[in-house]
Amino acid sequence: MNRQGPPPARDCPRDGKPPFGVAGGGGMPYILCAMSDCPCCSGRAYEECCEPLLLGRTRAETAEALMRSRYSAYTLAEIDYLYRTSGPRVRREFDAESCRKWAQSAEWTGFEMLRSEAGGARDEAGEIEFVAHYSVKDAPFDHHEIATFGRVNGEWCFLDGKIIGPPPVRRESPKVGRNDPCPCGSGQKYKKCCGHKPAAEPESRAGDGAPAADARAAAAAP
Numbered sequence: 001m002n003r004q005g006p007p008p009a010r011d012c013p014r015d016g017k018p019p020f021g022v023a024g025g026g027g028m029p030y031i032l033c034a035m036s037d038c039p040c041c042s043g044r045a046y047e048e049c050c051e052p053l054l055l056g057r058t059r060a061e062t063a064e065a066l067m068r069s070r071y072s073a074y075t076l077a078e079i080d081y082l083y084r085t086s087g088p089r090v091r092r093e094f095d096a097e098s099c100r101k102w103a104q105s106a107e108w109t110g111f112e113m114l115r116s117e118a119g120g121a122r123d124e125a126g127e128i129e130f131v132a133h134y135s136v137k138d139a140p141f142d143h144h145e146i147a148t149f150g151r152v153n154g155e156w157c158f159l160d161g162k163i164i165g166p167p168p169v170r171r172e173s174p175k176v177g178r179n180d181p182c183p184c185g186s187g188q189k190y191k192k193c194c195g196h197k198p199a200a201e202p203e204s205r206a207g208d209g210a211p212a213a214d215a216r217a218a219a220a221a222p
Helices: 063-075 079-084 088-093 096-105
Strands: 020-022 029-031 107-118 125-136 139-152 155-163
Touching: 063 079, 063 107, 063 125, 063 139, 063 155, 079 096, 088 155
Parallel strands: 029 107
Antiparallel strands: 020 029, 107 125, 125 139, 139 155
């Protein structure tokens, strides 16, 4: 990946509107969190946080590390990484072109991890609840998701996600067909993502993605 690093990190102003940096090959703007230049808002430098994962120099040791790196991948439009870090079922439904267009159309404005269950270095599975903040055409959105992770051949992968609340992207185009790519940017078909609403469950299902949309987001899903 050819990447020009983001500008030096700056503290977030007191008005709660941090400055933007311009990231990587996708050229997507993202919010610089206080004392950090990593898009995932970990508080660490990108070169010490998500970059080694996205470049394939190292593997995620925890579900949280993978979740954060998938959010960063959305901000940088690194779609191949999102595919590589998805489980078999997610890969079958993954639409790379739709995911890329969605990631590049968004302005990524922050990541919040609300809670995590398991997902540690010695665990085989984990669950993370997060919110990915972004805007499309100056309209702000909050992608609230519970993402499930597990190990596949010893490596952490994104397996599934449940969106909390309404789908994260407002539709401004003709009605989405059931077999069309989901407009949330998850990389799955609409019928398998935001279009899937069991009668017993008020929440729609999707992936991170953010990011993510991992976006599914999101990832990331985040």
